[in-house]
Amino acid sequence: MAINKINKKPGLIAGDFLTSREKQVLxxxxxxxxxxxxxxxxxxxIxxxxxxxxxxxxxxxxxxxxxxxxxxxVNMPKISLKTIERPGLDSC
Structure with missing residues (x-):
């Protein structure tokens, strides 16, 4: 899974790849x-x-x-306020 590979890089957590709307919902x-x-x-x-x-x-x-x-x-306080958008991953 791509997120697991991303998590191995220092300073990044999966939450950094959430859209701003996903962060608002969470x-x-x-x-x-x-x-x-x-x-x-x-x-x-809804x-x-x-x-x-x-x-x-x-x-x-x-x-x-x-x-x-x-x-x-555990992680919400660590999530960067800057959203890293990833095309194609946030279609609702």
């Missing part, structure tokens, strides 16, 4: 907002929130929501 989940609340706040559909969550989970290599929350607690 931060909202971390503060225990529902997908409906996130959709309303960001002006997107389906789009789910898509951003799914894409982010794939990029960071977690399989379920419990793993996602554990990853967020």
């Amino acid at each position: 931060l909202s989940l971390l503060i225990e907002m529902t997908q409906a609340e996130i959709a309303s706040t960001l002006g997107i559909t 389906k789009t929130v789910s898509c951003h969550k799914r894409n982010a989970m794939r990029k960071i290599g977690v399989k379920n929501t419990v793993q996602l929350h554990k990853w967020l607690v």
